[in-house]
Amino acid sequence: MAQKRDYYEVLGVDKNATEDQIKKAYRTIAIKYHPDRNPGNKEAEEKFKEAAEAYDVLHDPQKRQQYDQFGFNGPQGGFGGFNATSMNMDDIFSMFGDIFGGRAGFGGFGGSSHRGPQQHRGSDLRLKVRLTLEEISTGVTKKFKVRKDIPCSHCHGTGAEDGSGTEICPTCHGSGVITHTTQSIFGMMQTQGTCPNCNGSGHVIKNKCRQCGGTGVEKGEEVVEIKIPAGVAEGMIINVPGKGNAGHNKGINGDIQVFVEEIEDERFIRDDNDLIYNLLLDFPTAALGGDVEIPTIQGTKLRVKMEPGTQPGKTLRLRGKGLPAVQGYGRGNGDLVVNVSVYVPKTLSREEKEAIERFKHSDHFQGDAATKRSIFQRFKNYFN
Template identity: 50%
Template structure:
């Protein structure tokens, strides 16, 4: 089933402000929250759908990407746990990432969690990694699988990410009592005001390390180089950003790994030029071949093709090779190769060549006589794209 427009999901306009987007998501999250709709699969799906829409529209960069390319532009690289974040989100992802959307007015008690129970602190998410990936025209046209080396923070195995030396226990933070937060009560003219903030002693973790791990030195993570396979779909474009969930950095001492963001860079081809899903080739013919007709070989994406040039071919004529262009991103169509005919005029001539051409200068057949069927260049291009 086709994805619904994210703005439609949250029932907002494209001009909605950041605050309006947040309020719209909060409204949908309350309406379809699992605690409010126990056992309702339809409500759960809408709850996830709203979270996916909010994840994109609340992020300025992802929102710009979505506004430009739609759902096609948000398709992630498959493989390696990849795929665009929202499409692969489970309930734990949503509760951990967007738990603070309700602030102190959580209608489900405590923090926004899966079971509606009090939760001392929300799961942290690690930082994202961003890489640039260069692709040639053939790779863009047909899709490709790449293997790249990425240095990222991963969970320390000896301490399982706790930061504590193997076999030693963590102790509860004495400042916050293990909750990861401290509450302050202030007397104001309007009565008591309660504020909640991250515990400054344990930085919101609720636990303190007695003996640090000798491998990660208490960080709970180490820097490693990893080879990650990335499947790039056919039809990607310059500047498009794909995302692989969970392939970014893990945060210190436990949490959810960030994402790996892949920014596409297209390498310019020496002879073929991209125009959307079409590719354009400039073919240069000498005057004799254009007048008498011939067959020539032209380059295509990943190969060559032989085409026939009819006698009397005019400069500016556009020939089409059907289906020799670029596949549509996540679609079924394929563009064409457009061959733009240019007549090459020699800059220098020998004495014999000059004498031969002088004989034809005044010949009736050499006089320009364009007919109504001989359209100019702009009319020809209009015909091709309409």
């Protein structure tokens, strides 16, 4: 059995991390190693469970205090939760569903452990949506034409022909489960399982629909509107409950998982909720100062005053002009970070060359010692 890793190390946060930082770190890891994105990958599944165990302790102030003081075992030999080796996926999703935004977050693991008559649940669907930064900044509603299982138009989803209805399953007598009794060295053992005759529903159809063969569903299309919240990022998955495939025999609809992709922007570079804009400043404005216009993702332009003698590499931070945080995972907007570069023309007219030559040996064009030291230090840091 592998040795447990420190919970803070698992989530990649320090011991002074805030609750929001812990929540954000867990969500990032959960997205990366989610079983829906790593089907059949046991290593990813274990990392997913390990992160859930760490989050279970660190997001709870009391458990976190006990962990910081006593380590993995807690003051009474444990935290009363679960451990990574024994966790069940359904347990994780039921405990932390709010982290992912739905029944099972990304879908695919929604079931329950109940026994008795069950409704059939339709399978989940997956869609991909490509978003611009403008759409991400405001949120957007997208329409998709989806091919999926829909209720049968002939029997209206019942699976029965001519309204013949259903009858109690003779195998399980309506319970939806069957009990197996076997003899073992420990005595008589009983186990329960889903009834194979009615698939857990407790009823069987008397006369199956000739169009759907008794399933209650057929292939069709539906236009689905999906609301994408502001602030989403590449790799996030939005769960849309009840818009997946229809369940057999008027069962429960599955969900749709929408995978988010970002379209690269020509003006801005995204850094979490901050946006980076590279401003190419002309030499006269850099030397003499003046007003420049900075575009924003909101579609407006901001007039910013540049001081005389603005140096290449200067950074401006315009507070609150970045992207909004996804609801529930932070507050407010990020910033717009402006990196200043100075444009040096490649070609000059004779008059321009003569003008520059006149100032070439001026002390002001040589740079003072402090400026030279600053440039040297920047290059030194870059190559180190």
